[in-house]
Amino acid sequence: MYSPSIFDSHFHAFSPQEPQRAPIGVFDSGVGGLTVLRQLYQQLPNESIIYVGDTARLPYGIRSQTEILQFVREILHWMHQQRVKMAIMACNTSSALALDIVRQEFDFPILGVILPGAKAAVQQGQRIGVIATPATAQSNAYRQAILEIKSNVQVWQVSCPEFVPLIEQNRIHDPYTTQIAKTYLEPLLHQEIDTLVYGCTHYPHLSPVLRSLLPTQVKLIDPAVYVVAACSQELDILGIKNTHPPMPTRFAVSGCPQQFTQSGFQWLGYTPMVEQVCFADAVVS
Numbered sequence: 001m002y003s004p005s006i007f008d009s010h011f012h013a014f015s016p017q018e019p020q021r022a023p024i025g026v027f028d029s030g031v032g033g034l035t036v037l038r039q040l041y042q043q044l045p046n047e048s049i050i051y052v053g054d055t056a057r058l059p060y061g062i063r064s065q066t067e068i069l070q071f072v073r074e075i076l077h078w079m080h081q082q083r084v085k086m087a088i089m090a091c092n093t094s095s096a097l098a099l100d101i102v103r104q105e106f107d108f109p110i111l112g113v114i115l116p117g118a119k120a121a122v123q124q125g126q127r128i129g130v131i132a133t134p135a136t137a138q139s140n141a142y143r144q145a146i147l148e149i150k151s152n153v154q155v156w157q158v159s160c161p162e163f164v165p166l167i168e169q170n171r172i173h174d175p176y177t178t179q180i181a182k183t184y185l186e187p188l189l190h191q192e193i194d195t196l197v198y199g200c201t202h203y204p205h206l207s208p209v210l211r212s213l214l215p216t217q218v219k220l221i222d223p224a225v226y227v228v229a230a231c232s233q234e235l236d237i238l239g240i241k242n243t244h245p246p247m248p249t250r251f252a253v254s255g256c257p258q259q260f261t262q263s264g265f266q267w268l269g270y271t272p273m274v275e276q277v278c279f280a281d282a283v284v285s
């Protein structure tokens with residue numbers, strides 16, 4: 001059973017007559033979605049956000065579609081209880097494996113990162129590399145999305161299973177991370193890619209390492225930038241863009257809140273207030 005938290009009274013301050021004041025729900029397995037949150041702060045500074053990190057169950061990228069679907073449904077049910085006006089899957093793995101299925105199941109719009117990322121990639125290059133989690137790479141979601149938009153480009157996808165654990169352990173500047181990044185990029189450099197898509201929201205955290213290994217002419221595409229632009233458009237179309245000052249961002253994780261507070265500080269530059277939630281409870285309540 002979901003138990004109310006200290007944040008509830010605060011967040012339920014908006015009334016159904018003022019849907020523009022309702023929060024946007026953003027979720028990822030862990031700190032990856034913070035790259036999307038940072039874009040929201042930049043592009044949509046008036047929006048109130050609820051950020052979910054399913055840290056007890058990460059990494060998502062080695063999970064089956066059945067597991068991902070279950071986790072995503074639990075999180076979206078919980079977000080529904082928090083009365084979000086829109087949700088962003090700040091997670092490529094969920095966007096690849098679950099978005100098309102769950103979109104029909106909820107009464108608020110749900111945006112994924114893959115289509116906005118694919119659209120941006122075809123505008124930038126012809127020889128497109130995608131680095132992603134094993135589940136996203138295996139799903140072929142990026143290749144399909146890119147080729148559907150533009151059929152005369154080439155796409156190579158590389159699965160990078162070690163990146164998410166290294167990022168979550170904050171081993172960005174560990175020489176081992178550079179070494180493994182070299183291995184993952186090698187086949188893409190061999191194909192002389194002109195564009196590289198971050199096919200996992202965790203990977204922009206590795207940008208100093210990846211940039212140092214790529215020729216300067218290779219363009220890096222961060223789908224976070226484009227999913228937030230799509231979100232802004234959607235809010236305009238629906239007439240629910242917030243014009244009032246936002247509430248402080250609420251952070252809810254399934255794992256250890258203290259650990260998330262620490263990594264949150266590193267990526268956000270302020271100390272987030274983090275609560276622990278059992279998302280599975282949302283479905284039965």
Ligand code: DGL
Pocket residue numbers: 028029030032033058059060061062090091092093094133136164199200201202
């Ligand atoms: N950041 C997520 C993604 O974009 C999930 C990574 C993971 O947990 O494996 O796929």
